[in-house]
Amino acid sequence: SQQGEEDPQALSIQEGENATMNCSYKTSINNLQWYRQNSGRGLVHLILIRSNEREKHSGRLRVTLDTSKKSSSLLITASRAADTASYFCALGGADGLTFGKGTHLIIQP
Amino acid sequence: EAGVAQSPRYKIIEKRQSVAFWCNPISGHATLYWYQQILGQGPKLLIQFQNNGVVDDSQLPKDRFSAERLKGVDSTLKIQPAKLEDSAVYLCASSLIAGEDQPQHFGDGTRLSIL
Numbered sequence: 001s002q003q004g005e006e007d008p009q010a011l012s013i014q015e016g017e018n019a020t021m022n023c024s025y026k027t028s029i030n031n032l033q034w035y036r037q038n039s040g041r042g043l044v045h046l047i048l049i050r051s052n053e054r055e056k057h058s059g060r061l062r063v064t065l066d067t068s069k070k071s072s073s074l075l076i077t078a079s080r081a082a083d084t085a086s087y088f089c090a091l092g093g094a095d096g097l098t099f100g101k102g103t104h105l106i107i108q109p
Numbered sequence: 110e111a112g113v114a115q116s117p118r119y120k121i122i123e124k125r126q127s128v129a130f131w132c133n134p135i136s137g138h139a140t141l142y143w144y145q146q147i148l149g150q151g152p153k154l155l156i157q158f159q160n161n162g163v164v165d166d167s168q169l170p171k172d173r174f175s176a177e178r179l180k181g182v183d184s185t186l187k188i189q190p191a192k193l194e195d196s197a198v199y200l201c202a203s204s205l206i207a208g209e210d211q212p213q214h215f216g217d218g219t220r221l222s223i224l
């Protein structure tokens with residue numbers, strides 16, 4: 001089963017700035033989900049985007065999906081200290097849901 | 110709504126010993142998952158249950174790992190005997206129904222250290 005590849009592996013920005021992380025994959029998918037994991041905690045579902053959708057919003061989150069480039073991006077606007085966490089993309093396909101290795105985001109005060 | 114409950118939160122054992130983890134999913138969730146998350150990596154699915162039946166256990170090392178969900182609610186995951194490479198966080202998740210487009214709700218996991 002394929003695994004999404006997040007980029008960058010780690011990202012450090014100042015509070016108030018926007019954070020963008022990307023997920024690339026190799027074969028077709030039915031949908032893609034993004035999850036957040038705070039240190040020592042479980043994963044929290046953020047947003048799902050289906051293969052026939054190009055963009056979705058949820059609060060300060062914006063997710064895009066480009067199936068021609070086989071990539072997705074997660075934008076967090078006006079970052080806060082509480083956004084410090086690891087972010088994972090999860091690919092939904094014939095093999096179920098598979099997670100990438102994640103992007104570790106640090107928001108500097 | 111109460112979240113997914115897992116226990117214990119931490120466990121330290123020596124190699125070749127056995128260990129068991131417990132999970133109580135969100136009430137009414139038919140699908141239950143066990144994941145292994147090694148430090149610095151994403152979760153890897155070990156086993157998926159639909160009610161009390163196994164849907165997918167293709168990545169479960171069956172010579173040492175076993176899992177059950179007898180009454181379609183709580184589940185236990187066991188490792189016997191443990192190896193050093195089993196050091197990881199074991200996450201339980203549940204979803205209302207099965208499907209790769211279903212949001213999964215995770216517990217906070219059990220952190221297992223093998224000495």
